[in-house]
Amino acid sequence: MSTSAALFTYLLRLGDDNLVLGQQLGALLSRMPELESDIAVANVCLDHLGQARNFLTYAAEVEGAGRDEDQLAMLRDERGFRNAVLMEQPNGDFAHTMARQLFVDAYQVPLYEGLSGSVDDRLAGIAEKAAKEARYHLRHSCTWVVRLGGGTEESHRRMQVAIDAMWPFTSDLFAADEVEAALVADGLAVDPVSIRPRFDTAVNGVLAQAGLRLPEDPYQRIGGRQGLHTELLGHLLPELQALYRANPGVEW
Amino acid sequence: MEQSTVTAAGPTPAERFDQLIAAGEKIEPRDWMPEAYRRTMIRQIAQHAHSEVIGQQPEGNWITRAPSLRRKAILVAKVQDEAGHGLYLYSACETLGISRDELNDLLHQGRQKYSSIFNYPTLSWADVGAIGWLVDGAAIANQVALTRTSYGPYARAMVRVCKEESFHQRQGFEIMMTLARGSEAQREMAQDALNRWWWPSLAMLGPPDEQSTHTEQSMQWGIKVETNDEIRQKFVDQTVPQAQFLGLAVPDPALAWNEERGHWDFGEIDWDAFWEVVRGNGPCNRERLAHKVKAWEDGAWVREAALAHAAKQEGRGLAATA
Amino acid sequence: MTDRATTTSAPTVGGYPLWEVFVRAKRGLNHVHAGSVHAPDADTALQHARDVYTRRAEGVSLWVVPSAAIVASDPDGRDDWFGDSKPYRHPTFYTIPDEVGHL
Numbered sequence: 032m033s034t035s036a037a038l039f040t041y042l043l044r045l046g047d048d049n050l051v052l053g054q055q056l057g058a059l060l061s062r063m064p065e066l067e068s069d070i071a072v073a074n075v076c077l078d079h080l081g082q083a084r085n086f087l088t089y090a091a092e093v094e095g096a097g098r099d100e101d102q103l104a105m106l107r108d109e110r111g112f113r114n115a116v117l118m119e120q121p122n123g124d125f126a127h128t129m130a131r132q133l134f135v136d137a138y139q140v141p142l143y144e145g146l147s148g149s150v151d152d153r154l155a156g157i158a159e160k161a162a163k164e165a166r167y168h169l170r171h172s173c174t175w176v177v178r179l180g181g182g183t184e185e186s187h188r189r190m191q192v193a194i195d196a197m198w199p200f201t202s203d204l205f206a207a208d209e210v211e212a213a214l215v216a217d218g219l220a221v222d223p224v225s226i227r228p229r230f231d232t233a234v235n236g237v238l239a240q241a242g243l244r245l246p247e248d249p250y251q252r253i254g255g256r257q258g259l260h261t262e263l264l265g266h267l268l269p270e271l272q273a274l275y276r277a278n279p280g281v282e283w
Numbered sequence: 284m285e286q287s288t289v290t291a292a293g294p295t296p297a298e299r300f301d302q303l304i305a306a307g308e309k310i311e312p313r314d315w316m317p318e319a320y321r322r323t324m325i326r327q328i329a330q331h332a333h334s335e336v337i338g339q340q341p342e343g344n345w346i347t348r349a350p351s352l353r354r355k356a357i358l359v360a361k362v363q364d365e366a367g368h369g370l371y372l373y374s375a376c377e378t379l380g381i382s383r384d385e386l387n388d389l390l391h392q393g394r395q396k397y398s399s400i401f402n403y404p405t406l407s408w409a410d411v412g413a414i415g416w417l418v419d420g421a422a423i424a425n426q427v428a429l430t431r432t433s434y435g436p437y438a439r440a441m442v443r444v445c446k447e448e449s450f451h452q453r454q455g456f457e458i459m460m461t462l463a464r465g466s467e468a469q470r471e472m473a474q475d476a477l478n479r480w481w482w483p484s485l486a487m488l489g490p491p492d493e494q495s496t497h498t499e500q501s502m503q504w505g506i507k508v509e510t511n512d513e514i515r516q517k518f519v520d521q522t523v524p525q526a527q528f529l530g531l532a533v534p535d536p537a538l539a540w541n542e543e544r545g546h547w548d549f550g551e552i553d554w555d556a557f558w559e560v561v562r563g564n565g566p567c568n569r570e571r572l573a574h575k576v577k578a579w580e581d582g583a584w585v586r587e588a589a590l591a592h593a594a595k596q597e598g599r600g601l602a603a604t605a
Numbered sequence: 606m607t608d609r610a611t612t613t614s615a616p617t618v619g620g621y622p623l624w625e626v627f628v629r630a631k632r633g634l635n636h637v638h639a640g641s642v643h644a645p646d647a648d649t650a651l652q653h654a655r656d657v658y659t660r661r662a663e664g665v666s667l668w669v670v671p672s673a674a675i676v677a678s679d680p681d682g683r684d685d686w687f688g689d690s691k692p693y694r695h696p697t698f699y700t701i702p703d704e705v706g707h708l
Contacts, residue, residue: 067643282465
C-alpha cells in the first residue's frame, strides 16, 4: 500500500469518527436535561464537526481525485465509511450519550496528543487544536459520569447500563491494520495499540471514582475501520446525505 | 445626575421611580418598582426567553439534514446561540424575583407564551434560510429597540443578544442568496419559503398599535421604546429591497413604494390567523410544547442525580473542590 | 445578576442553585459580571459558564460565585451611602492658570 493511499484511508478513519459522532450529537440540541446542557452538547458537537471537516478536507486533497469534504461525507455508502463502530451507537438516554463520549474522549486525547508530533505538519496542526478540544471534552464527560455514577440509585443503574452497552464497541477504536502499520513506521500516524494504556488508565480512573465497573463479558465488536459496521449506520447516513444526493452538483 | 442636596423627606419610592424613568435612567433589580411594572417586565422577558428556547426546534429540525458540513456547523452554532440567548434572558428575568423553575412551569403549563412564529413547520432547507433572513431580521428590528428599554438587566441582555444575532440574519440571507442563484428546484424552494414565512414574520412583531393592550403603559414606562407598527414598517422597508436583490417575489399584491411617506405600503395582515396561532391552534403549537416538556421530564433523573451528588460532596466538605 | 430582587434565597432550576459568572476578557482587565447559570456544583457551574458566556472567545479567565453569597447594598439607602460628594476631591475643583501648563 502506498503511503498516500494509506494516509487517505487513515484520514477517512479520523474524519468519519468525528463526522458520525458530530451527526449524532447534533440531534440532541433542545433535548438535553437543562438549557445549560443544550449549550454544552452543542459545543462538543461543533468541535467534532470541525475536526471532521479538517480531516476530510485533507483526505480529499491527499486523494487528489477532485473530491471535497462534502462529496466524501455525502456520497459514500455504509461500506465506504471508516469510523469505529462506537461512533454509530445511538444517543440513548443522557447516560448512554456520556458513556459513549467518555470512551471517545479517553481515546482521542492520547491519539491527538500523539498526532501533534506527526512528521506530517498538516496532520500535526489539526491534531494539536483537536487535542485541546478533546481534553476539555474528557473533563466534561468525566464530570457527568462521576455525577451519575455517584448520584441517585437510578442514575447509578442507568450509568452502569450505559457503560455495559457501549463498552463492547471500544476495541474497534484500537483495531489497527496495514494502514496504520505503514504510516506508524514513517512517523505519520499514532499506533493505536500504543495509546491503549492511557485510555485504560483514564477509563478505569473515572469508573472507580464513579463507583462503576466494566462488564465482565469480554465480547467486542470490531470492523468499522474496514467498513463492516453495525446496522445502525445504515439508518444514520440517509438522514445525513438525502438532501445533498437529491440535488446533484449544486451549491448550498 | 441627581441633586446633591438631600432633603429630610426625600422623594417617595414611587416618585423616585418616575423620576428615573423620566430621566431615561435604567431601573435596576433592587430598586422599588410598581408591581405592574414588575409583572409586565417578567411577562415580556419570560416570553422572549421562552421564544429563544422553543426557537431551537424549527431550525434544529434541519441539523441532521443540512446539505453541507459547513452549513451543518453554522446551523449548530446558531441553534446553540438561541439556547444561549434564552439563558441570558432567563438570567435577566430572575433578577425580578422569579425562578427559572417557575418560568419553566409557566411555559410548560401554557400560562406564558412564546413567539407565534415558532409554531410554523420547517418543511424544506430553504426554511432555515428564510428564518435567518426574515424571522431573525424581524427579531433584530425589535431587539435593537429593546437595548434602550428601561429595565437594566433586560437592556444589557439585549445588547449581548444583538451583537450575536447579526450573524444569524447574515447566514440566513446567504442561504437564500445561494438558493436564489442555484438550480430551478433551489429557486423554487427559496420562493416557497418566502411565501410561507413572509406574513408570519410581519405578524410576529405583534398586533397593530390600536389593538395592542400593553403598548401605551409600556411606552410610558420605557419598556417599549418603539411601537409594533413602527418596528414592522422599519422591517418591511429594509427587507423588500433585499427580496428584490434576491429576485424573489414578496407575496403581497398590495406592496408598493409610497413616495409621499417614504415607506413601503403593504397589505392587511390576517390577524385572525395570527390570534388563532397565539391561542394554541397553529400548525406546531402542540409538538413544540410537547418536545420541550419531554426534554425536561426525560432529564429529571439527571438533575436529581447531580443534586444528590452535590449534596454528598458537600457532606464530605468537598463541594468546592469536586 | 449581582443585585437581584430577592436576596434571601437564590432562585433554582430543577433545584440547582444559581451562580453568578464573571469573565476576564483579556489579561490586564478585571473580571466583569456577565450573567448567571444554574448548576448543581462549582465545577459544573464553571463548565456551564465557559460554554454559555465564552462561545466567541470572550474570555481568558472565569469566576463563578454562588448568587446567595453576594451581599448587596440597599438601594433605598442610596443617598445616605453614595449621595455625599466632596467636590474638592476632584481635579476640576482647583483653578490653575493656563500658563502653568499641564498639571
